[in-house]
Amino acid sequence: MLEIKDLKKRFGDTVALDGVSLSAEPGEVVGFVGANGAGKTTAMRIAMGVLAADSGEIVYNGAPLGTEQRRRFGYMPSERGLYPKMKTGDQIAYFGELHGMSRAEAKRSTAELLEQLNLTGRIGDNVQDLSLGNQQRVQLAVSLVHDPEVLILDEPFSGLDPIAVDVMGTALKERAAAGAPVIFSSHQLDLVERLCDSVVIIGAGKIIASGSVEELKAREVKQLRVRVDTAEDLTAQLPGKVERDGEDYLVEGADDQEVLRIAAAAGRVTHFAYDQPTIAEIFREAVTK
Amino acid sequence: MSDQNAEMSRMRGLMLVAGREIRVRGLSRANVISLIVTVVIVGILAALPAIIGDDGPTEVGLAGANAPAMEAQLEAVGDYETTVYDDADGAEQAVADGEVEAAVADGKLYSEDGVDAELQAVLDSAWQAASVEANLAAAGLTPEESQQALATESLESVTLSEGGVNSTLDYFAGLIISIVMFMMLMTPVQYIAMGVVEEKSSRIVEILLTSLKPWQLLGGKVIGLGVISLINLVAMVAVGLGVAAGTGRLDSLPDGMASAALSSIGWWLVAFALFGTLAGGVGSLVSRQEDAGSVLTPLIMSLTLSYLGAIFLLNAPTSTFAQILSIVPPFSGITMPTRMAITDVPAWEIALALGLLAAAAVGALALGATLYKRSVLYTGSRLKLTEALKRAA
CATH class of the missing domain: 3.40.50.300 (P-loop containing nucleotide triphosphate hydrolases)
Structure with missing residues (x-):
């Protein structure tokens, strides 16, 4: 070592x-x-x-x-x-x-x-x-x-x-x-x-x-990305701060299990994961802090 | 790792660096070609006396009353071949036709475009002797009586001043020693500086220094180029002496030549240690090949001055200035062996000069190594000497 x-x-x-x-x-x-x-x-x-x-x-x-x-x-x-x-x-x-x-x-x-x-x-x-x-x-x-x-x-x-x-x-x-x-x-x-x-x-x-x-990526995780197969707009229903990114919902500061429950109730959930920053994003974040 | 192993790896590192220099520089096309050219020149120079000496006796034409007497005189001197012609016109024609180099007839010396001083003197004295003989015969002396009257002994030479120039050959020995010493210092000193700058400018020095100490890198370079120079010198000396021996001219070398050549190698080693490490030290001050010339100038100047000093010394070997010049380092590296070849130098002066030169070499080693260590990793514009010395390693 x-x-x-x-x-x-x-x-x-x-x-x-x-x-x-x-x-x-x-x-x-x-x-x-x-x-x-x-x-x-x-x-x-x-x-x-x-x-x-x-x-x-x-x-x-x-x-x-x-x-x-x-x-x-x-x-x-x-x-x-x-x-x-x-x-x-x-x-x-x-x-x-x-x-x-x-x-x-x-x-x-x-x-x-x-x-x-x-x-x-x-x-x-x-x-x-x-x-x-x-x-x-x-x-x-x-x-x-x-x-x-x-x-x-x-x-x-x-x-x-x-x-x-x-x-x-x-x-x-x-x-x-x-x-x-x-x-x-x-x-x-x-x-x-x-x-x-x-x-x-x-x-x-x-x-x-x-x-x-992995540690570095986990440390920087903030947003939960959710994709639901539904015509309905869930922005108002989902808890926490919600933003749209195309078809996806970006959720911040909410209980992920609750988000999953609401999304599943609205339709088929095709994507449900925390966004992982790239090392490049982590680097920019760290250097500009 | 034990001390012994560490010691071995230190020496191995030094030898690896030296070995690389010898392989890469010594076997480089430039060095091989220059060595071949030098060896050929030395060979021709060494063969020259034999070639010139082989053109046989000087041919002289004679005519007129004194011809038989002059023929006898010239035969006594030796190395002259005489031809007797019927009259002055025949002798003159022989000169014009190139059959003889010069002709003497009826008190006149015929030649194509003058004769050299030696031939002139020989012919003059032969003519005078023949004329005196003829006058004595005219005065009634028998040939035996006239020979008795003419018998003289040649002058015995007595030199009052000791330490004068021993001979013309010694002068040339000194000249050759000064030229060879100058070349043998100038070339490797430039190569050392160029090598240091090459490693610096290509940044390879950074990798080298992870497995070598600066002193190994500098020392290996100095040793490597020293060995190349020695090999070149040995090749030159061997060819020179070989050709001289082959043409049977070895005996005509001055007595002290061999010992002068040997002691020159000793002087060269000390002077090379001085100039070589300094060249490495100043070379490390610059990062680009173009800047190498400026930092080398002081070294090249002192080498050139040493050489010019040696030339001056050859013409005034007993002057006080020559005495001082051959004792003061770094000039003594070239001037003292030159002076030793041309004249007898008191032992204490040799010892003093060698001691001072060795002390200067030790100082140069310390200075060169310090400069090198402190500036070899510095890149950018040229470092001033004082800046380099102030820098931490």
Whole structure:
């Protein structure tokens, strides 16, 4: 389990992080969401040891995270970086070795990843000769080559075509299924909703909401959506505050069982459920609060 | 993880970085081509004395009364082939036809467009000796008596000043050492700075630093480029000496050449540690390749000044300025080995220069590593040196 505890960081007069905490269990995919400049990248850089925090700590499996353990993490920074004039295969294997693999292990793992990412034919090409999308795949391979225990990915989906998004999403799910805690940040909230077990929302250096996707959705639920197969207008009959949304009635602040009874009496109930906000709506709500 | 394992992984990280530099830079087309070109040039230069020396003896035409006497004189000097013509016209025609390089007849020296100083001197003295012999014969002396009268011993050379230029060959040895030292510092220093900027501008440094410490990244780069430079140097020296040995000219190298070349490698190592780490440090101040030139200027200036200093020193090796120049770092890195090749340097001066250079290198290591550590993750406009030093790591 990876825990980020009470991180604080200032750049000059700017407060970048003001007591940020989040955690990821083994096998859990955590979406890290926030507006530009909210502190996502700073928090992830600190977790990866690239930046030092003013205070706070990173705890891995109950003990402060050390350099040796961190070498078994996989990291994709928001600013993508590869050696432009180095061959794809050599480059991925080099990072495998830097992460502590033997040369043979690194080469084998590189070949496997290139196969998975449909890049086998480009193994001897310089990275600068690849398309941007393929460079992104190489970037992913660099963060996965050493079979990382933990994945920390900053905007892994940005700039990817839909096929690459699927490849990336599958890769993340696979790592999580293998027991790795996965934390990634993204502005593509539909992806976050689809892939993540839990979501952490950060705004201006503070965590403003966090929890499992279901918890967050349940917390924001307000309206009961009812659809009844009847010509009759039930607006006056239903209790609480009632609004029409096309054919549907949106009911707020009423006993749901009573609403169901009245609706059922009027006709066949074809839809009866609380509206669940999307993660995007929750995010907008949380950020504008 | 045990201390020993941690130590091993530290060294492994350093060596992995160095290994990548050697593979990617050393085997790059640019480096391989430049190495081949340099080696070919060195090979040709080394073969040149043999090629020039093989054009045989100088051919001289003779005619007139003094011809037999001059023939004897020139034979005694050696390396001259003489042809005696019937008259001055025949000798002149031989020069015009290119059969001989020069001809002497009836007190005149015929040549196509003048002769070099050495040939002129030899012919002059042969002519004078032959004329004196003829005059003595005219005065009634027998050939034996005239030879006795002409017998002289050549001058014995006595040098009063110690530490003067040993010989022309030493001058060239010094010149070659200064040029090679300059090139061997200039090229890798630029590559180090470019490599640091490349990692910074491509942002790859952020991934690297999750598994490497800044000192491993900088140190590996400096070591890698140092090894490439050494390989290039060894290739040049091996080809140069190989060709010299193959053409049988190895014996004509100055006595101290081998030891001067060896000690130069030692000087190079210290100077490279100084310039290499500084280059890495200043390289990390900028984020774009276009800005690399401006931060490198002070380093390139000091290297160029060191080289110009070495050239000055070659022409005035015993001057006080040369003495100071060869002791003060960073100039001593190039100037001292140059001075050592051309003249005898007191041991204490060598020790002082080496000590100061090593101290400067240690300072440069600390400064370069600090600059690098503090600014390598900073992106944006160029950092000022003072800003970088004030920044927290």
